[in-house]
Amino acid sequence: MKSKPGTVELAHGAGGRATAELVAALFARHFDNDWLARGDDGAVLPAPAPGERLVMATDSHVVAPLFFPGGDIGCLAVHGTVNDVAVMGARPLWLSAAFILEEGLPFADLERIVASMAAAAHAAGVPIVTGDTKVVERGKGDGVFITTTGVGALPPGRELGGARARPGDAVLVSGTLGDHGMAIMREREGLNFTAPIVSDTAALHGLVEAALATGADIRVLRDPTRGGLGTTLNEIASQAGVGILIEERQLPITAAVAAACELLGLDPLYVANEGKLVLICAEADAERVLAALRAHPLGRQAARIGQVLEDARHFVQMRTALGGRRIVDWLSGDQLPRIC
Amino acid sequence: MKSKPGTVELAHGAGGRATAELVAALFARHFDNDWLARGDDGAVLPAPAPGERLVMATDSHVVAPLFFPGGDIGCLAVHGTVNDVAVMGARPLWLSAAFILEEGLPFADLERIVASMAAAAHAAGVPIVTGDTKVVERGKGDGVFITTTGVGALPPGRELGGARARPGDAVLVSGTLGDHGMAIMREREGLNFTAPIVSDTAALHGLVEAALATGADIRVLRDPTRGGLGTTLNEIASQAGVGILIEERQLPITAAVAAACELLGLDPLYVANEGKLVLICAEADAERVLAALRAHPLGRQAARIGQVLEDARHFVQMRTALGGRRIVDWLSGDQLPRIC
Numbered sequence: 001m002k003s004k005p006g007t008v009e010l011a012h013g014a015g016g017r018a019t020a021e022l023v024a025a026l027f028a029r030h031f032d033n034d035w036l037a038r039g040d041d042g043a044v045l046p047a048p049a050p051g052e053r054l055v056m057a058t059d060s061h062v063v064a065p066l067f068f069p070g071g072d073i074g075c076l077a078v079h080g081t082v083n084d085v086a087v088m089g090a091r092p093l094w095l096s097a098a099f100i101l102e103e104g105l106p107f108a109d110l111e112r113i114v115a116s117m118a119a120a121a122h123a124a125g126v127p128i129v130t131g132d133t134k135v136v137e138r139g140k141g142d143g144v145f146i147t148t149t150g151v152g153a154l155p156p157g158r159e160l161g162g163a164r165a166r167p168g169d170a171v172l173v174s175g176t177l178g179d180h181g182m183a184i185m186r187e188r189e190g191l192n193f194t195a196p197i198v199s200d201t202a203a204l205h206g207l208v209e210a211a212l213a214t215g216a217d218i219r220v221l222r223d224p225t226r227g228g229l230g231t232t233l234n235e236i237a238s239q240a241g242v243g244i245l246i247e248e249r250q251l252p253i254t255a256a257v258a259a260a261c262e263l264l265g266l267d268p269l270y271v272a273n274e275g276k277l278v279l280i281c282a283e284a285d286a287e288r289v290l291a292a293l294r295a296h297p298l299g300r301q302a303a304r305i306g307q308v309l310e311d312a313r314h315f316v317q318m319r320t321a322l323g324g325r326r327i328v329d330w331l332s333g334d335q336l337p338r339i340c
Numbered sequence: 341m342k343s344k345p346g347t348v349e350l351a352h353g354a355g356g357r358a359t360a361e362l363v364a365a366l367f368a369r370h371f372d373n374d375w376l377a378r379g380d381d382g383a384v385l386p387a388p389a390p391g392e393r394l395v396m397a398t399d400s401h402v403v404a405p406l407f408f409p410g411g412d413i414g415c416l417a418v419h420g421t422v423n424d425v426a427v428m429g430a431r432p433l434w435l436s437a438a439f440i441l442e443e444g445l446p447f448a449d450l451e452r453i454v455a456s457m458a459a460a461a462h463a464a465g466v467p468i469v470t471g472d473t474k475v476v477e478r479g480k481g482d483g484v485f486i487t488t489t490g491v492g493a494l495p496p497g498r499e500l501g502g503a504r505a506r507p508g509d510a511v512l513v514s515g516t517l518g519d520h521g522m523a524i525m526r527e528r529e530g531l532n533f534t535a536p537i538v539s540d541t542a543a544l545h546g547l548v549e550a551a552l553a554t555g556a557d558i559r560v561l562r563d564p565t566r567g568g569l570g571t572t573l574n575e576i577a578s579q580a581g582v583g584i585l586i587e588e589r590q591l592p593i594t595a596a597v598a599a600a601c602e603l604l605g606l607d608p609l610y611v612a613n614e615g616k617l618v619l620i621c622a623e624a625d626a627e628r629v630l631a632a633l634r635a636h637p638l639g640r641q642a643a644r645i646g647q648v649l650e651d652a653r654h655f656v657q658m659r660t661a662l663g664g665r666r667i668v669d670w671l672s673g674d675q676l677p678r679i680c
Contacts, residue, residue: 013402013678015566016610016671020575039579040501041424041562042397044494048387054394057382058436058489062353062474084381096398098487100440132487134402136678142480147438147472149398149489154384161380222381226355235360239379270356331356338353338476 008105013135026111027131030118031097035129043129045094048153057084058149064338066109066143068187070180070199071274073146074116079201079274080225080340081148082124086205087221087277089160089212090152095121097148098132102141113144124203126150158212162239164219169308170286171244174207174277174293175200175301177229178257181271181339186260194263195256202275202298210296211277216285222278225340230269230328232278233316243311246328248321250305269318270331272339280308348445353475366451367471370458371437375469383469385434388493397424398489404678406449406483408527410520410539411614413486414456419543419614420565420680421488422464426545427561427617429500429552430492435461437488438472442481453484464543466490498552502579504559509648510626511584514547514617514633515540515641517569518597521611521679526600534603535596542615547638551617554632556625562618565680570609570668572618573656583651586668588661590645609658610671612679620648 011018028036035043048054061077071079078095085092097117101110121128128148179200186197208221220240224232229251233244253268261268275298281289286304293299316328351358368376375383388394401417411419418435425432437457441450461468468488519540526537548561560580564572569591573584593608601608615638621629626644633639656668 010677011673013566014671014673014676015612016571016673017669018672019567020670038501038503039575040428042395042428042430042490042492044428044430045394045396047391047393050390051387053387054385054491055382056385056434056436056470056489056491058438058470058487059472060438060440060474060487062440062476064480088380088382088384090382090384094396096396096489098398098400098489100400100402100485100487130396130398132399134400134485134678136402136482136485139479140482142476145440145474145476145485147398147400147440147487147489149396149436149438149487150382151394151396151491152382161378163378226353227359231356235379272355330360331354332358333351333354333356336354337350338474 006107008101008103008135010103010135013133019133022133026114030114031128033127033129051156052153055085055088055090055152055154057081059084060145060147061340062145062338063340064142065187068199069183069196071201072113072116073144074113075120076201076274076340077146077148078117078120078124079203081150082126082203082205083223085150085152086208087223089158090154092126092150092152092205094151095126095128095148096130097128097146100141100145101135102143103135103138105143160218160221162220162236165236165240165242165280165308167242167308167310168283169219169280170283170304171246171306172279172290172302172304174299176252176254177273178253178268178271180274181336182257182260184339185264185336191260194260197256197260200273200275204275204277207277207296207298210292211279211289214288214292216289217282218279220280224273224276224278226272227331228270228272231331234330237314237316241314243309243314244306244316245309246306246318248318250303252301252303269328272336274340346447348441348443348475350443350475353473359473362473366454370454371468373467373469391496392493395425395428395430395492395494397421399424400485400487401680402485402678403680404482405527408539409523409536411541412453412456413484414453415460416541416614416680417486417488418457418460418464419541421490422466422543422545423563425490425492426548427563429498430494432466432490432492432545434491435466435468435488436470437468437486440481440485441475442483443475443478445483500558500561502560502576505576505580505582505620505648507582507648507650508623509559509620510623510644511586511646512619512630512642512644514639516592516594517613518593518608518611520614521676522597522600524679525604525676531600534600537596537600540613540615542638544615544617547617547636550632550636551619551629554628556629557622558619560620564616564618565612565614567671568610568612571671574670577654577656581654583649583654584646584656585649586646586658588658590643592641592643609668614680
């Protein structure tokens with residue numbers, strides 16, 4: 001098949017002149033840093049400060065469509081991995097980015113995505129220091145997939161992790177739930193008659209630092225992405241060997257997301273977020289942490305939504321708006337494929 | 341479309357129960373280490389030794405077919421990134437692995453791939469400490485794509501890089517050229533009547549350490565993967581602002597690879613290797629380095645193939661077997677798509 005001008009060709013992934021030109025004209029130009037400019041097989045980076053440990057996290061991004069209200073696969077790929085590093089308590093330092101392009105992808109789309117990644121990385125202060133580009137034949141990919149890996153530095157003594165939740169702890173979220181997932185679904189399903197929904201995709205390391213700076217005993221930080229709040233809480237309950245009880249009335253959900261969920265028969269508890277934190281801390285520190293979250297631009301609608309319980313079954317439960325209790329089980333189907 | 345039993349479904353990428361089960365039953369079991377077992381969003385890792393810098397490298401692997409003589413996409417994904425870290429002069433420490441699975445991929449294939457990755461990581465002594473799994477719909481991917489990112493530690497004072505090649509330096513390769521690419525092509529084209537060719541996929545950090553342990557002034561290390569030796573030498577010539585002259589008679593190429601290349605009209609200079617080093621060192625050290633390479637199981641057929649020249653045009657040239665000279669240009673087409 002002859003390629004159209006202005007689109008990605010198999011030669012761009014062959015490692016020869018076309019690959020070198022693509023890297024120079026697009027990736028190195030937008031990501032613009034000395035590590036990439038060196039053109040070696042990897043980046044040489046300074047060591048973290050004495051006593052700091054490293055944190056490493058990776059995510060492949062396959063979201064469809066590539067562009068959506070509030071963002072695109074490019075900024076999402078930066079935010080997603082910055083957040084995975086940040087919720088470990090670490091300061092995100094560097095990102096790598098590996099692209100799998102489908103033959104025929106318009107360069108204009110690719111450039112828009114790369115520019116968005118560059119802007120997100122710049123805003124987050126986390127440079128993209130090394131990368132890779134592969135091209136697959138038409139019909140063997142879907143536009144572009146982006147895998148980012150992040151490395152960060154974890155200060156001495158900072159210990160966070162799902163296993164640290166304890167009975168009595170408070171459960172907080174940093175804002176409204178389900179915005180990212182429903183922004184994608186609304187776009188995909190063409191629900192133009194419902195109110196607009198904008199993805200919450202954002203880098204959360206500043207918000208994380210604001211919470212940690214309170215000195216509170218924060219046990220767990222998570223970003224409830226794929227699978228949403230319900231899945232994240234089940235993971236934590238299982239890791240820590242505890243139960244969790246949340247209050248439906250306390251869950252911050254916008255009217256637009258609630259309406260779109262109802263229309264599509266989706267439960268907002270399982271809808272992905274890309275700019276929200278779940279935070280579990282000692283009960284005594286909860287108000288202080290909540291105040292710190294609300295003082296940050298990304299946490300204005302933070303809420304206390306529940307507590308950790310002793311429960312040998314490791315159930316996540318919800319007290320409903322009507323006062324009953326229901327189990328919030330693991331998501332068991334493919335509610336929202338390719339949401340991130 | 342209803343999924344067949346024993347195959348990957350979209351639910352395996354939705355982040356819920358099916359994803360958790362897949363991770364536990366397959367990835368955590370095979371990769372078996374404490375970091376993965378913790379089940380957090382990333383891995384917390386010890387800092388490198390004082391004075392050491394970090395090296396970070398990433399590669400997406402999209403090789404087709406998934407299984408080939410001498411290896412598969414799993415071990416290739418480990419070797420490729422271990423080698424990118426090693427050729428920076430660093431000791432590879434940790435890998436991340438992100439999978440993009442196509443709906444319908446047989447679990448048996450996935451398990452074979454994951455087991456091969458695990459074996460390769462174990463043999464290399466580089467654990468896979470964090471990962472991600474996404475699933476795309478049938479016809480939006482191609483079985484499995486694997487992106488690995490590696491982090492390594494670079495000892496103080498060790499400086500390698502394409503820009504360090506100097507006129508007069510010797511150019512060495514660690515063994516025969518083109519084995520990986522022609523193993524793939526032979527499989528893809530069904531050339532059963534020609535002699536078998538086995539991929540050279542291997543982790544090279546031991547060979548790199550053997551070369552560096554000589555104390556020689558090694559300027560550049562590279563693994564000539566996609567685009568082959570010809571492309572790698574052009575990259576170095578361009579980075580260092582030099583010319584390079586290689587000797588056709590000195591190039592180690594097996595009879596099987598030479599025959600298959602001739603049959604398919606391919607130039608072995610541009611065919612991918614996945615277990616070979618290009619090494620540029622001070623002329624005075626060349627024999628010592630060559631001896632060290634040959635003493636290692638992965639370097640027995642190492643050869644000195646040329647030298648670095650002053651050349652303002654940054655040409656790579658080859659003295660042919662007949663005594664003439666020809667330009668070895670950048671690979672300009674898509675000679676071998678999806679070779680790694």
